[in-house]
Amino acid sequence: MKTRISGKQISMSDLMFSISEAMDIAHHKLxxxxxxxxxxxxxxxxxxxxxxxxxxxxxxxxxxxxxxxFTALEKISHYEFEAEDCESHCLRGELIYRQVPWLAASAKMVRLHHTPWCRCNESIDATDVMEAQMLMLAEKLEREIDRDVYILNQSSALREKMRNMAGKVIHIRVLELFLCVSENEAFWLELTAPNLMNFLKYKGPVQHIYGDAAAALKMEEFFTAIIDFRSKYTASHTAGVSSCTTSLGALLGLSESERVELDLAATLHDLGKIGVPNEILEKPGKLTKQEFAMIKMHSYLTFTLLDSVRGLEEVARIAGSHHEKLDGSGYPFHIESDEISTSSRIVAVSDVFTALAEDRPYRDGLPPKQIKRIMQEMVTKRHLDARIVDTLSSNVDEVVRAMKVRQQQWTERYYTVLSMTNGSLGTLH
Ligand SMILES: [Fe+2]
Ligand SMILES: [Fe+2]
Ligand SMILES: [Fe+2]
Known part of the structure; x- marks a missing residue:
């Protein structure tokens, strides 16, 4: 995307790298x-x-x-060649790519990434078909690599495996391309090098895509797919927090640029939850010490994934501090009131408010009166900002109305995405 740029420049290519990394954090094998x-x-x-x-x-x-x-289970079942239904995630992927103007051109390749050549029904010279076949081969090859064996001790066997797919699964022209590039050791060593991320970021073919915060917000569909659509209980959590921060940003008189940055931080605040298993996130009852230690990782991951995106450093600080408390007892940085910005405080208040208002597997959402009482207690303990909680309490009906509308839209979106893709609710809790 050689985008029009207004406001602060954000490296959209860095953002793609961070989302890709976040997705593959879901399971160590990935x-x-x-x-x-x-x-x-x-x-x-x-x-x-x-x-x-x-x-x-x-x-x-x-x-x-x-x-x-969407779920770690689904991701790992594809990775280990065990998924019965490969088609659903390809269709959903295509749909998600189509929502973002500068990524829509890649959508067809995503849809076809598990379609063997014998089921392609198109000429290899048709638009994007050869590229989709390259993606298919690359994806299969990557999954065949044994991560416990030195790569040069398995490269010949891997080439042989790919050769056996020629014709039926992979078009012969694509196989020939692969056989050419995989002839030298450097290909295999570069592919498995520990610094692959940085190598691709600074030497790869996608480096100079920039946009502003509004352009980054247009990727909401991608963020929601990995953060919220892992479970029906969280399907609209980010939508709720975003709506609440939008309302509070306006009520508290933040500037236009602060509000856009705040929206982006709210949208991405739970990005790091990808690293925490659903069983812990949705556990009914009290978490063990070890489980809570896992939860504590998520806001740090959010921070580090966003901080590595050029132009998102401030958003990383706001989003990564959403569990900090004014008395310094929050996590992961234990910063205190004078270091916690107004925007971070707004996201923290919105997150608590939304979480209490939402249904959980083990309880229904709480009524506004009870939420207000709990939040007041948190103000007394110096966990939340008094002025922001007061603003929310005085405008609670208006904030909740807007929040419900936004959450309803995303809940509908969640079920639409599921139902249009072979109805494979079975693999999604
Ligand atoms: Fe796949
Ligand atoms: Fe894959
Ligand atoms: Fe969080």
Whole structure:
């Protein structure tokens, strides 16, 4: 995207890297799965002498090709070749890519990333078909790599496995591209190098895509897919927090630029939850010390994933501080009141308010009166900001009305996305 830029520039390519990394944090076996797939695609695309824009499209498709697999269970079942239904996450992925103007061109490749050549029904020269086949080969190859065996001791066997797919699964021209690029050791060593992320970020084919905060917000569909759509109980959590922060930002008189940044921070505040298993997030009753220690990781992960995106440093600070408390007893940085910005305080108040108002697997949402009482207690303990809680309490009906509308939209979106894709609710709790 050679975007029009207004306001602060954000590296959208860095953001793609961070979302890709976040997705693959969901399970240790998945680490760098999508980025390694992207690397293989890039090398084959170069060998095919594709135009730079076409290489960019393919690389962007590969980076988040599994965005439609919402739960860790679903992601890992595809990774281990055990999923019965591969089609659903491809269709969902296509739908998500189509929502973002500069990523829509990659949508078809995402849809076809598990379609074997014999079921393609299109010419290999049709738009994006050869690229989709490259993505398919790359993805299969990446999953075949044994992470416990030195790569050069398995590269010949991997080449043989890919060769056996020629014709039926992979088009012969695509296989030939792969056989060419995988002839030298550097390909395999680069693919499995520990610094692959930085190598791709600074030397790869997608480096200079910039946009403003509004453009980043247009990726909401991607964020929601990985943060909220893991469970019906969280499907509209971010929507609720965002709506609440939007209302509070306006009521508290924040400037236009502060409000856009605040919206983005609210939208991304729980990005790091991808690293925490659903069983812990949804556990009824009290968490053990070890489980709570896992929960504490999420806001740190949010911070670090966003802080590595050029232009999002302030958003990272706001979002990463949403569990800090004014008395310094929050986590993960234990910063105190004078270091916690107004925007961070707004996200913290909105997060608590939304969480208390929502249904959980183990309880229904609480009524506003009870929520107000709980939040007042938190103000007394110096956990939450008094002025922000007062503003919310004085305008609670208006805030809740807007919040319900927004949450309803995302709940409907969640069920629409599920129902249009083979109704595979079975793999999604
Ligand atoms: Fe994959
Ligand atoms: Fe997949
Ligand atoms: Fe959180």
């Amino acid at each position: 680490a760098l799965h999508q980025l390694r797939t992207a690397y293989i695609c890039w090398k084959m695309a170069e060998e095919a002498a594709l135009a730079p824009l076409q290489i960019e499209k393919l690389f962007l498709a590969a980076m988040l090709h599994d965005i439609g697999a």
